[in-house]
Amino acid sequence: MKSPLSLSSVMSFIYLACLALFIAAPMLVIVVFSFDANRFPTLPWGGFSIEWHKAALNDPMIIAALRNSAIVGFGTATLATILGFCAAYLDYRYHFFGKRAMMIAVAIPPAVPVAILGMAMLAFLSRTPIFGSPTAIIVSHTVIASSFAMALIRLRLTELGPDLEQAAWNLGASRAQAIRLIVLPFCRPSIMAAFFLSAAVSFDEFMVAWFVGGVHETLPVRILNMLQGQVNPKINAIGTVVLAISLTLVLIAQRLARTGKETR
Amino acid sequence: MTSESYVSLHDIDMRYPGHHAVKGINLDIKAGEFVALMGPSGCGKSTTLRMIAGLETPTGGKITIGGRDMAEVSAAERDTPMVWQSLALFPFLSVEDNVAFPLRMKGVPPKSARVRANEWLERLNLNGMGKRAVAQLSGGQRQRVAIARALVTQPSIILLDEPLSALDAHLRVHLQTELARLHRELKITFIYVTHSQSEAFALADRIVVMSDGVIEQAGPPREVYRAPQTPFVAEFMGMNTLLRGSLREKDATDVVIQTPEGPMRAPINGAMQTLPDLGSDAGLVIGADRISMMPETAASPADQPRVLGEVVGMDFVGSTQTIFIASDAGIEFRVQRLEHAAETFPVHLGSRVAMTWTPKHAWLLPRLS
Incomplete structure (x- = not known):
């Protein structure tokens, strides 16, 4: 039975819709104007065009930045997921002195302002040979993303009863076999989710990448550098692409995290 | 092997x-x-x-x-x-x-x-x-x-x-x-x-x-x-009554233990190497199915102990009744009987009853801890 819409529920719906519109409006503007034939984002709309998207994809610097972002995103996702799993498993399975301190160290980077994080990374990495390379960006992004990866996987591990892994040992599995055959399959959805979320975190991050990347620009850094030069309609096109990729990654991650909950 | x-x-x-x-x-x-x-x-x-x-x-x-x-x-x-x-x-x-x-x-x-x-x-x-x-x-x-x-x-x-x-x-x-x-x-x-x-x-x-x-x-x-060896086992096995007291007499076959319910006779436990000294602490155990229950007015057979008390709890599993009785000296007795016995002697919470058992069925606890 459907109850008639009360005034208060209509009001709260309108309120929520306005809120969502307010948050999404800037992104919508970018998307809309990226398909505008006008050179400058002005009203009225100059008609539909994919000219700026074409122009962006033909810009070798943008393509290079996209490639860098892909490499950094993939590298970060891989490393952060592995480290995140290790930290989560360590926390789940073992008790040792200093565990609390270690877990805080893993959890804290996202809480540090990125400008400070970026400067700290810069100060540290400039003394190492990897400074200014994509590797440096990967390492820095891994510091941030592994904390998200750890949280996602740790959450799943709380659902793994302590008996399951011990049962595997009891039935003849070595420690490594038990992790490979029991713990990893059990955590698979959350591991995949952690991978995509880490990739999204890396793909969106610009401050730290700008500090430590040197001449290697990721896509967000390229956008910033273009903005500093001039207003370029290509920026809207790149923005749209970045938005699409990030949204896709986050949606996949969310979807996977949810399937994990269903298959306990 | x-x-x-x-x-x-x-x-x-x-x-x-x-x-x-x-x-x-x-x-x-x-x-x-x-x-x-x-x-x-x-x-x-x-x-x-x-x-x-x-x-x-x-x-x-x-x-x-x-x-x-x-x-x-x-x-x-x-x-x-x-x-x-x-x-x-x-x-x-x-x-x-x-x-x-x-x-x-x-x-x-x-x-x-x-x-x-x-x-x-x-x-x-x-x-x-x-x-x-x-x-x-x-x-x-x-x-x-x-x-x-x-x-x-x-x-x-x-x-x-x-x-x-x-x-x-x-x-x-x-x-x-x-x-x-x-x-x-x-x-x-x-x-x-x-x-x-x-x-x-x-x-x-x-x-x-x-x-x-x-x-x-x-x-x-x-x-x-x-044949529980300790009070813990006697209690853990559930359907036992434990009487504690001190050793008052011993002869070739039996001991007598002074309990809050008076002197109680029990056979010497063959597995025991040595008997405790007279006056030292002792305990005996009576199985719930060894105790018989009768109206307070009925006489018990001669040479058998007689304990009076009040029914404080009852439990039924199929055809077996377990009756918990608080004796006048404050000890909890457990008595089991077949349900059909209720036809001749019905009891309910608060009923006054007398209990007795054959002394040879009392079990002298070898250890008290």
């Missing part, structure tokens, strides 16, 4: 920070024996089982299985499969893959592991269930999968940690029978942890009663029930 001990625990000790779980226990289990470890929760029975499986490392003492010292043998190498209270079935594997898991770990090729897994599924009446997910099975079926998984490698010993406690009463009796049949057929050693007296009595060759990390008594079920 049959008469020799197969599993031996020598002075096994387990200390956790702030908790002494197992205090230097010694136990020898013969090959093919069905041993039940019993006791209240926290008595160390599960810890003992986990130490035999190698899931916990004792902080003192030595465990040998088949004559081999287990100190350096990891849980994975022991071949002491366990049936868990939680079952611990792998949720993302099919029933068949669950049962085949220990075989795969031993390096059996996938194909023959699957064949052998299905043989065991058949043996436990799970034909055709192999491809199903564990979540699709009923509680009793999951229980059978867990048992099949533990037996599939044909171990010489199997450990069971309260395996039936999650099942309802009807299924429990059913699986109890199944376990008894498997033990008879396989002739392997079963070590069974339970807090259920009925399971232990129905299945075990020998019962080991533990309390607070020590073994209170180990022996055949009937002996543990009829």
